[in-house]
Amino acid sequence: METWKKFEQNVVSHSAAHHLMAISELLASNGYARVTDVARRLDITRGSASITLKALRERGLVVEDENKFLHLSEQGRELANLIQSKRKILITFFHEILGVPEDAAETDACKIEHLISEETGEKLLAFIKFLMSGSKKADELLKAFNNYQLECGDISSCHLCFDDCFLHDHDQDNVE
Amino acid sequence: METWKKFEQNVVSHSAAHHLMAISELLASNGYARVTDVARRLDITRGSASITLKALRERGLVVEDENKFLHLSEQGRELANLIQSKRKILITFFHEILGVPEDAAETDACKIEHLISEETGEKLLAFIKFLMSGSKKADELLKAFNNYQLECGDISSCHLCFDDCFLHDHDQDNVE
DNA sequence: GACGTTTGTTTGGCTATTCAAACAATACGG
DNA sequence: CCGTATTGTTTGAATAGCCAAACAAACGTC
Numbered sequence: 041m042e043t044w045k046k047f048e049q050n051v052v053s054h055s056a057a058h059h060l061m062a063i064s065e066l067l068a069s070n071g072y073a074r075v076t077d078v079a080r081r082l083d084i085t086r087g088s089a090s091i092t093l094k095a096l097r098e099r100g101l102v103v104e105d106e107n108k109f110l111h112l113s114e115q116g117r118e119l120a121n122l123i124q125s126k127r128k129i130l131i132t133f134f135h136e137i138l139g140v141p142e143d144a145a146e147t148d149a150c151k152i153e154h155l156i157s158e159e160t161g162e163k164l165l166a167f168i169k170f171l172m173s174g175s176k177k178a179d180e181l182l183k184a185f186n187n188y189q190l191e192c193g194d195i196s197s198c199h200l201c202f203d204d205c206f207l208h209d210h211d212q213d214n215v216e
Numbered sequence: 217m218e219t220w221k222k223f224e225q226n227v228v229s230h231s232a233a234h235h236l237m238a239i240s241e242l243l244a245s246n247g248y249a250r251v252t253d254v255a256r257r258l259d260i261t262r263g264s265a266s267i268t269l270k271a272l273r274e275r276g277l278v279v280e281d282e283n284k285f286l287h288l289s290e291q292g293r294e295l296a297n298l299i300q301s302k303r304k305i306l307i308t309f310f311h312e313i314l315g316v317p318e319d320a321a322e323t324d325a326c327k328i329e330h331l332i333s334e335e336t337g338e339k340l341l342a343f344i345k346f347l348m349s350g351s352k353k354a355d356e357l358l359k360a361f362n363n364y365q366l367e368c369g370d371i372s373s374c375h376l377c378f379d380d381c382f383l384h385d386h387d388q389d390n391v392e
Numbered sequence: 393g394a395c396g397t398t399t400g401t402t403t404g405g406c407t408a409t410t411c412a413a414a415c416a417a418t419a420c421g422g
Numbered sequence: 423c424c425g426t427a428t429t430g431t432t433t434g435a436a437t438a439g440c441c442a443a444a445c446a447a448a449c450g451t452c
Contacts, residue, residue, distance in 0.1 A: 042258065042259045043322055043323055043326045044230070044234045044258065044326055045259070046323055046326065046327065047230045047326070047327050048439090053408075053409085054220070054223045055408085055409065055410090058220045074429075074430085075429075075430060075431090076428080076429060076430080082218065082220065083218050083221070084409095084410070084411085085410080085411060085412075086429075086430065086431085087410090087411075087412080087413090087430085087431075087432075087433090088409075088410055088411070089430095090430060090431055090432085091409085091410095091431085091432090092408095092409080092410095094431090095408095108429080108430075134336055134339075137343075138336065138339035138340060138343055139339055140333075140335055140336050140339050141335070144333055144335050144336065145336070146219055147219055147222055147333070148331070148332050148333050148336050150219045150220055150222065150223070151222065151223050151328070151331040151332070152327070152328040152331055152332065155324070155327040155328055155331075156324050156327070156328065157316075157320055157323070157324050159316055159317070159320050160310055160314065160316050160320065160321070160324050163310075163314035163315055163316055163365075164314060166361075166364065166365055167313075167314055167361060170360075170361050170364050177353075177356060177357055177360055178357065180353060181353055181354065181357045184346075184351075184353055185342075185343060185346050188342065188346050189339075189342055224409095224438095229438075229439085231438085231439065231440090250399075250400085251399075251400060251401090252398080252399060252400075260439095260440070260441085261440080261441060261442075262399070262400065262401085263400085263401075263402075263403090263440090263441075263442080263443090264439070264440055264441070265400095266399095266400060266401055266402085267401085267402090267439085267440095268438095268439080268440095270401090271438095284399080284400075
């Protein structure tokens with residue numbers, strides 16, 4: 041399978057992920073979640089929410105009351121938590137560590153939260169924990185990175201020109 | 217506009233991005249790129265490629281010869297390079313720095329390369345450059361992170377439980 | 393020049409996601 | 423009991439991608 045086709049092969053789609061998280065958040069804030077509440081929260085029509093939620097019910101991620109109240113199954117809850125964790129990890133990394141403005145960080149995180157693997161999420165979490173552990177080494181490095189960014193002026197002078205920098209270092213390691 | 221709806225609002229879709237990159241790579245490796253070549257490279261039918269490439273032609277990202285040979289417009293080339301740069305940056309970060317296995321890093325990068333903003337890409341590039349600059353501080357930190365990872369054993373013991381760790385540090389800063 | 397291959401396009405079908413609009417069921421007020 | 427509002431579902435239409443299959447044009451071979 042070509043790598044690029046794996047884009048669609050995720051546990052849940054972006055839309056489905058947000059339906060699950062909407063239920064989770066509504067339960068936490070309002071105590072209940074119905075089709076209408078999910079639709080309102082996601083700013084889509086009740087019809088759309090109804091259909092998507094029906095599919096999630098059939099997949100066993102969402103459960104419905106006798107009274108039409110929606111709940112997450114154990115599996116659904118785990119999935120929602122997983123994605124929410126990834127989002128928080130990404131926002132923290134982009135904003136707190138890289139210094140991307142908060143709203144841009146949130147947009148980027150929202151786009152990719154349901155796409156990154158558990159493995160990458162875990163490693164990134166470990167990295168963030170390490171950098172924010174308060175250890176002298178980490179603090180110094182973060183400070184140094186801030187200065188480095190300032191020195192570079194607008195890093196935009198570089199404009200994502202990755203190639204020139206150090207891409208082939210590895211190949212050339214052997215050549216030396 | 218709800219943040220979560222921005223998922224679809226990108227310069228190009230995942231599919232379109234890969235059509236552009238396929239042309240770019242085919243031109244580099246074979247010297248030419250036709251509809252059939254793009255289709256073969258992406259492992260889709262010629263029909264699908266034909267339609268997607270037609271749309272890209274209409275958007276001015278792809279140009280066609282008198283002889284049906286495909287080329288990228290200036291804009292198309294820039295876009296392809298941008299996305300390719302982001303992919304390389306992401307792979308480097310996931311694999312070289314976080315220690316995610318190479319194929320997992322590539323899969324993750326492929327999924328999100330066309331989604332992250334220029335700003336995040338630039339900051340991430342700066343961060344990578346800084347960490348891989350060979351400076352003593354950076355090297356020590358990377359080594360320390362590796363040890364940290366080993367100590368934690370399988371970080372899976374933590375399982376993306378972001379919340380407990382330090383999420384609310386900021387709110388609590390003020391409380392003290 | 394007839395036959396087979398390659399190439400590019402078009403068509404019909406499928407899935408997922410959205411909307412708008414129609415509809416049914418339930419509930420509340422008077 | 424009638425009218426109105428709320429809720430949830432269904433239906434028809436749109437878009438984006440994909441496939442399979444049919445098709446036309448061009449090229450090669452003998």
